[in-house]
Amino acid sequence: MNPLPSKPELPYRYEFQPNELDEIEACNEAHGFALVKGLIDDVTVNALRTAVKEVLNPKNDLEPRASRTGHAFVENSDALFLLLQNEEFLAISRKVTHSEDLTINRSAAIVRNLGSAIVSWHSDWSGGKQPERLGQALNHGEWPSGLWFYLNGSCPKRGGLCIMEDSHKLGWTWPKGYTLNAGGTTFTREGEEEPVAFHEVPGCIPLFTEPNDLIVFAARTYHAAFTNQGPDIRLSVGLNFRPRGPVCIEWEPTPDAVALIGRAPDHVQPFLHHYTGFSG
Numbered sequence: 566m567n568p569l570p571s572k573p574e575l576p577y578r579y580e581f582q583p584n585e586l587d588e589i590e591a592c593n594e595a596h597g598f599a600l601v602k603g604l605i606d607d608v609t610v611n612a613l614r615t616a617v618k619e620v621l622n623p624k625n626d627l628e629p630r631a632s633r634t635g636h637a638f639v640e641n642s643d644a645l646f647l648l649l650q651n652e653e654f655l656a657i658s659r660k661v662t663h664s665e666d667l668t669i670n671r672s673a674a675i676v677r678n679l680g681s682a683i684v685s686w687h688s689d690w691s692g693g694k695q696p697e698r699l700g701q702a703l704n705h706g707e708w709p710s711g712l713w714f715y716l717n718g719s720c721p722k723r724g725g726l727c728i729m730e731d732s733h734k735l736g737w738t739w740p741k742g743y744t745l746n747a748g749g750t751t752f753t754r755e756g757e758e759e760p761v762a763f764h765e766v767p768g769c770i771p772l773f774t775e776p777n778d779l780i781v782f783a784a785r786t787y788h789a790a791f792t793n794q795g796p797d798i799r800l801s802v803g804l805n806f807r808p809r810g811p812v813c814i815e816w817e818p819t820p821d822a823v824a825l826i827g828r829a830p831d832h833v834q835p836f837l838h839h840y841t842g843f844s845g
């Protein structure tokens with residue numbers, strides 16, 4: 566088996582301190598991603614880890630190789646409210662969403678057991694066509710789809726994330742000479758039959774982060790994830806925003822969203838104007 570990729574040396578800086586707002590935004594615009602070091606403290610990391618485990622794996626019965634995803638995670642765990650008190654996180658979110666006033670767009674958490682299947686290359690963006698489901702409507706805009714914390718740290722061995730550099734740009738195509746198979750899991754090189762691993766195509770950047778770091782990627786950026794080789798169940802949580810206001814077309818909030826709006830504390834309320842929740 567080919568070795569897993571190590572941290573790449575890139576000709577540009579993509580790791581930033583939380584106060585480097587202009588640089589974070591410029592890197593995300595130029596290359597489709599940026600990493601922010603040490604954004605949340607260990608107390609928040611532990612609160613988020615506990616929340617992800619309690620909501621998605623409360624009986625600790627996740628099957629080997631299995632994954633579980635919880636959508637509208639903010640409705641199931643008040644731990645996400647901590648992020649809405651983190652002024653640095655909010656400043657970054659405002660900057661990359663291009664808006665002073667934010668509405669929570671969507672949130673999610675994922676657990677991936679050892680041996681989890683890879684996540685094939687995909688872009689979350691579903692703009693360009695009239696949305697038929699709320700999930701499509703929430704992925705319609707140009708605001709970054711990824712504001713993620715990988716709570717064990719991200720690296721290939723631990724099932725971490727990788728992104729395709731520059732793939733957020735209009736007209737971007739897979740590198741010449743490479744063909745992606747139908748499942749999006751491997752490539753073949755022109756003139757060769759032997760498949761190469763999904764991450765061996767030029768432009769793949771495996772992300773190496775600590776649990777306190779934020780991963781930002783742009784709306785259209787292609788991304789994928791490695792199988793988790795442990796030692797721990799992978800825990801991740803993501804939250805993104807849109808400029809304050811309704812999603813691209815009128816959409817009734819789900820009952821769970823209405824309930825959240827009814828009970829959320831004052832500091833969370835501004836982020837719930839026009840919040841819809843998630844219904845698939």
Ligand SMILES: O=C(O)CCC(=O)C(=O)O
Pocket residue numbers: 675684689724725726788789790801
């Ligand atoms: O689990 C991951 O690392 C990526 C998940 C993802 O891209 C998605 O759910 O859209």
Ligand SMILES: [Fe+2]
Pocket residue numbers: 687688689788
């Ligand atoms: Fe995705």
